[in-house]
Amino acid sequence: MSIPQKVVSFKEAEQLFRDGMTIMFGGFMGAGTPAGLVRALLANGANNLTMIGNDTAFPESGVGPLIVNKRVRKLIVSHIGTNPETGRQMLANEIEVQLVPQGTLIEQIRCGGAGLGGVLTPTGVGTIVEEGKTKLTFDGVEYLVERPLRADIAIIKAKKADRIGNLVYERAARNFNPLIALAADLVIAEVDELVETGEIDPDVVITPGALVDKIVLAGRN
Template sequence: MPTHIIKPVMSAEEAVSYVKTGSSVMVGGFNYGGIPYTLIDALAESKTGDLHLISNDTAYEGVGHGKLVQNGQVRKVTASHVGLNKVTQSLFNEGKLELELVPQGTFVERIRAGGFGLGGILTPTGVGTVHEEGKQVLEVQGKRYILELPLKADVALIRGYRADRYGNLVYFGTNRNFNPAMATAASLVIAEVDAILELGDIDPNDVVTPGILVDILVLKGDSHYASRT
């Protein structure tokens, strides 16, 4: 998709048509908060499959991106916690879903590494646990760290509060969570927002995600959770 300075505003259906079969897809959100519900509903409707879902969790059964897992659209999940969604856990147990579990702080730092051009990060998290297995452990200044590799994706579906025409984003409440990091780490970034304002209506001091990272804007819909978050 070509780069525009003024960001195209699309319907959720049109926007998610850029998610292709086999894509890796980052989805913002933590528990109920900060999920791009309208985009997810459209993606669930599209039936696009074989996805690698990269998200902190898989929400709940029938909620948000829990629907993608339930529909069988997901081949692999990279997450820190899937305990809220029994379907994810069962599909993994039955060998129908690949699951990569990552400590939450490591998860977001790997995304940051992907988005900010780092070759990896060194973290003390997980040293001496099963998470260390199969990974390179380095000692730096007398302390042991796990080398964690960058995470990137083809598409990021994120949730902002308000955007301007350039795609500059501000966030609201605890909806921010993984969204700003994911906006840096995907080839195509689609942001669902409450409102799209004219240039100058967002104070540059308040911008969290610069518009140069965002490709497509979609207004949130009025589904149960989209309207409440």
């Protein structure tokens, strides 16, 4: 049996991005966002991107640099408050921003990766979040129907991978990463440490290697 070679250089990973793609990213205020892959995306020059993730972090961290360099056409996120450039572009109509409650966003991504047609959530009922959405009532409780989200590429940050792509995360850097690994056609993981297959205890694997297509080693070219 041949094992596909998943470990690639940043230069090779860079070639995978295209104009107009939808990209999911891990991270919360930059913790758990793959900084090397964000740099690769910048270097590639891809434009008119749709980015889906929790927040736009700060101008110099997370996906912030992609906003500052105007590579993003549309954002689907829960928070933009720590990156003033996102707010400026939004108010100037230079970028489309869909603000989604964080718990709803992660469930939409989970649905996208789990073969589900959507999820019913009480979050957002009675607010502007419900505008244009189907509402259902069960047992006297109103729910919004929230549809699944998927992406062309998911960019993940993990602490450690083995060669078949089993991933282990570090502390609060896990956040969206295990969920986006299910919801994209191509999954690229940037890791701090690469070990031989079999060296990670199967009990501690969070993201199964079968979900990961490419691995890049942080700090290497």
